[in-house]
Amino acid sequence: MTLLVKICGLTTPEALDAAIAAGADMAGLVVFPPSPRHLDPADGRALAARAKGRLQTVALTVDADDALLDEIVAALDPDMLQLHGKETPERVAAVKARFGRPVVKALAIAEAADLARVPAYAAVADRVLFDARPPKGATRPGGLGQAFDWTLLAGLDAGLPYMLSGGLGPDNVAEALRITRAPAVDVSSGVERAPGDKDPQKIVDFVRAARAAAAAAPAQPDRAALPLP
Numbered sequence: 001m002t003l004l005v006k007i008c009g010l011t012t013p014e015a016l017d018a019a020i021a022a023g024a025d026m027a028g029l030v031v032f033p034p035s036p037r038h039l040d041p042a043d044g045r046a047l048a049a050r051a052k053g054r055l056q057t058v059a060l061t062v063d064a065d066d067a068l069l070d071e072i073v074a075a076l077d078p079d080m081l082q083l084h085g086k087e088t089p090e091r092v093a094a095v096k097a098r099f100g101r102p103v104v105k106a107l108a109i110a111e112a113a114d115l116a117r118v119p120a121y122a123a124v125a126d127r128v129l130f131d132a133r134p135p136k137g138a139t140r141p142g143g144l145g146q147a148f149d150w151t152l153l154a155g156l157d158a159g160l161p162y163m164l165s166g167g168l169g170p171d172n173v174a175e176a177l178r179i180t181r182a183p184a185v186d187v188s189s190g191v192e193r194a195p196g197d198k199d200p201q202k203i204v205d206f207v208r209a210a211r212a213a214a215a216a217a218p219a220q221p222d223r224a225a226l227p228l229p
């Protein structure tokens with residue numbers, strides 16, 4: 001099975017093109033003003049259109065209300081919605097029903113007990129994404145370059161495809177995959193020169209390292225779960 005690779009927080013045509021050329025499967029566009037990767041939906045329209053049909057686009061939001069999601073879907077027409085806040089399973093189901101698009105629900109992980117929430121989300125989401133729990137006082141719930149204990153995921157059957165994120169980069173993605181056999185990985189800070197400024201070479205290095213690691217230790221099945229271009 002082929003590993004899915006998502007590059008998140010793309011804000012420029014150069015970064016998007018680098019992700020596509022590197023062979024990424026998904027491009028994340030962040031709509032969350034406190035983030036250094038924030039894209040106003042209207043400003044992101046051209047970038048999303050540029051990505052269309054070349055890789056999957058994922059619009060990332062944090063506890064967005066219906067009005068904002070309406071605006072995002074109208075402007076970006078994303079292939080998927082990533083909910084990265086404190087959205088409940090009921091809210092995930094409501095978003096999926098309203099927009100009829102696959103929903104990725106991010107879950108913050110710091111200890112084994114945090115995985116107890118997975119079944120409730122597995123019943124309603126198309127995918128869960130495991131990210132590190134942010135430190136108290138953080139201005140955003142992700143995109144912090146912070147990893148968690150990957151051994152918590154070793155042998156995990158989440159009941160649906162999952163994505164590993166949090167502090168990944170070209171130098172540690174192989175180790176993360178060796179431990180977890182995750183079917184998909186997601187990176188933002190680890191392929192940047194500075195917060196919000198993607199480095200094309202790091203994107204290439206990340207995709208290459210992830211694919212090599214997945215070839216050496218096959219990932220859990222995933223690709224069948226969502227249609228890809």
Ligand SMILES: O=C(O)c1ccccc1N[C@@H]1O[C@H](COP(=O)(O)O)[C@@H](O)[C@H]1O
Binds near residue numbers: 009036144165
């Ligand atoms: O990228 C952001 O700024 C962001 C803001 C709010 C919520 C999530 C965000 N990013 C996501 O966080 C994880 C981990 O990112 P990193 O690789 O550790 O920087 C990833 O899913 C990003 O898409």
